[in-house]
Amino acid sequence: MSTILNAATYPPTLTEEETANLAIALRDWSLSQGLVIRAPTATNAADEASVHVPLTLHPSPFPKDLFDRALGLQTVFNELYAKIADDSEFLNDITKELAGVDDFMSDLWKLYLEVDEITGGVPAQALTLGLFRSDYLLHITSTAEPSIRQVELNTISASFGGLSSRAADCHRFLRKSGLYGTAAGSEFLKDENMPVNPSARGLARGLGVAHNAYGVKDSIVLFVVQQRERNAFDQRWLEYHLLEDFGVVSVRASLEDIAEFGELDSITKELRYNGRHVAVVYYRAGYTPADYTSPATWEARKKMELSKAIKCPSLATHFSGAKKVQQVLIDELVLAKFVPDADVRGQLQATFVDILPLDDSELGKKARTLIETCPEKYVLKPQREGGGNNVYREKIPGYLKALKDETLWRGYILMELIEPPQDVRNAIIRAGKVTEGNVISELGVFGCVLWDSKTHEIKQNFEAGWLLRTKFADSEEGGVAAGFGSIDSVLLI
Numbered sequence: 007m008s009t010i011l012n013a014a015t016y017p018p019t020l021t022e023e024e025t026a027n028l029a030i031a032l033r034d035w036s037l038s039q040g041l042v043i044r045a046p047t048a049t050n051a052a053d054e055a056s057v058h059v060p061l062t063l064h065p066s067p068f069p070k071d072l073f074d075r076a077l078g079l080q081t082v083f084n085e086l087y088a089k090i091a092d093d094s095e096f097l098n099d100i101t102k103e104l105a106g107v108d109d110f111m112s113d114l115w116k117l118y119l120e121v122d123e124i125t126g127g128v129p130a131q132a133l134t135l136g137l138f139r140s141d142y143l144l145h146i147t148s149t150a151e152p153s154i155r156q157v158e159l160n161t162i163s164a165s166f167g168g169l170s171s172r173a174a175d176c177h178r179f180l181r182k183s184g185l186y187g188t189a190a191g192s193e194f195l196k197d198e199n200m201p202v203n204p205s206a207r208g209l210a211r212g213l214g215v216a217h218n219a220y221g222v223k224d225s226i227v228l229f230v231v232q233q234r235e236r237n238a239f240d241q242r243w244l245e246y247h248l249l250e251d252f253g254v255v256s257v258r259a260s261l262e263d264i265a266e267f268g269e270l271d272s273i274t275k276e277l278r279y280n281g282r283h284v285a286v287v288y289y290r291a292g293y294t295p296a297d298y299t300s301p302a303t304w305e306a307r308k309k310m311e312l313s314k315a316i317k318c319p320s321l322a323t324h325f326s327g328a329k330k331v332q333q334v335l336i337d338e339l340v341l342a343k344f345v346p347d348a349d350v351r352g353q354l355q356a357t358f359v360d361i362l363p364l365d366d367s368e369l370g371k372k373a374r375t376l377i378e379t380c381p382e383k384y385v386l387k388p389q390r391e392g393g394g395n396n397v398y399r400e401k402i403p404g405y406l407k408a409l410k411d412e413t414l415w416r417g418y419i420l421m422e423l424i425e426p427p428q429d430v431r432n433a434i435i436r437a438g439k440v441t442e443g444n445v446i447s448e449l450g451v452f453g454c455v456l457w458d459s460k461t462h463e464i465k466q467n468f469e470a471g472w473l474l475r476t477k478f479a480d481s482e483e484g485g486v487a488a489g490f491g492s493i494d495s496v497l498l499i
């Protein structure tokens with residue numbers, strides 16, 4: 007593996023003309039095949055301007071054994087998070103830790119409790135759908151075998167499954183067209199090392215399976231989306247596959263729209279949107295406080311949660327994706343409660359790095375010492391999603407001290423930095439412009455799980471493809487839309 011990860015020969019060096027041809031081919035394939043995102047200049051969802059998604063010129067190398075391991079673990083993580091979501095006592099304890107320091111998480115949990123009280127603990131719909139994405143970085147140190155380490159597990163609005171399939175197709179097309187040239191290193195680019203990525207169809211299958219389980223003909227899947235979503239085409243691909251493979255129609259609506267046009271039948275608990283019966287609610291919004299623009303948007307979420315539509319995710323499942331939950335799972339005793347099999351537990355733990363709380367516990371005290379002595383080894387994370395919220399390395403002590411008071415520290419987790427290889431090279435093409443550099447790739451693995459939260463029976467559980475996002479090594483985070491990262495595909499080595 008290290009031979010290619012560190013190889014001077016990969017990716018192959020291209021002439022200026024070869025690079026220019028490759029960039030044109032990549033851009034046109036993307037524009038014609040829907041590997042697109044709404045233009046940064048677009049101000050609303052009716053704006054027609056779209057651009058190709060930032061994409062790497064070459065697929066980035068990824069060790070095959072570790073890739074297979076990540077994919078193989080997905081059904082185990084799916085089951086783990088389904089179990090966590092069903093354990094309201096456990097989640098309630100977590101919320102106590104965050105009470106008074108994280109308003110958004112507290113509000114989500116308050117809504118959960120309110121719904122629980124209204125339904126008397128018997129929700130109108132026992133089935134829950136999870137479309138999860140577990141994210142990993144390669145961890146390569148001088149002392150241990152290369153491994154994959156989990157960055158986080160997303161239980162709501164896990165994105166890029168639609169476009170990711172296209173990215174792999176694009177790289178496969180470029181190779182087939184002979185556009186990668188013949189320079190040293192091009193021999194690594196073989197069809198069998200560039201897997202097809204089934205993420206778009208796989209996630210659509212998750213929605214389709216849930217729709218079938220709901221069992222009402224002509225009911226719809228409601229995509230809850232942000233009003234100014236730029237990544238709408240990623241979501242569209244799921245809609246198209248859902249229609250093609252399952253004959254299921256989806257309708258897009260914002261929380262504001264649902265506040266206005268969504269109806270909950272007080273007797274049957276059916277959810278209707280503009281008069282149409284909703285079987286599944288799929289959230290691609292609602293994961294960030296900014297999405298809740300008014301009390302009416304919270305009411306909309308409540309209406310959906312109270313309904314018998316299958317939620318992807320339910321409030322409890324959404325909450326289970328909190329970084330605080332990830333931190334608590336580091337404790338073997340806690341993990342063992344959910345994963346009793348020591349072997350399986352070991353496989354999950356092999357992907358963990360240390361994560362510490364910033365509370366008054368012994369671990370919290372240890373975290374305080376670490377922040378003073380070696381902040382360069384850590385990242386500080388609040389309970390937020392969507393990128394751009396973390397504080398890195400030496401900035402941590404100053405950031406924490408600037409908070410109003412120390413009780414607020416409890417809202418954060420302190421995570422050991424994963425150490426991905428630093429000398430992998432690639433180029434990112436954004437708005438038609440090619441920029442070369444050292445890159446870091448983050449592998450995401452999608453998983454679908456449908457379960458009964460009353461009987462805890464898992465009805466469906468499958469891995470659903472993957473995502474590779476690549477950023478320049480000198481940027482801390484790789485937000486694709488934010489302007490740093492790009493979509494990529496794997497070259498298995």
Ligand code: ADP
Pocket residue numbers: 141143157158359385387390391392393394395396421422423424425448482483484
């Ligand atoms: P979000 O939910 O906002 O995506 P993440 O936990 O995924 O939050 O962090 C955002 C980014 O920060 C990741 O994509 C990764 O690039 C970087 N990052 C997060 N945790 C680590 C870590 N432990 N080691 C190295 N990089 C990390």
Ligand code: MG
Pocket residue numbers: 158159160390391392393
């Ligand atoms: Mg996240």
Ligand code: MG
Pocket residue numbers: 141157158393
């Ligand atoms: Mg992330």
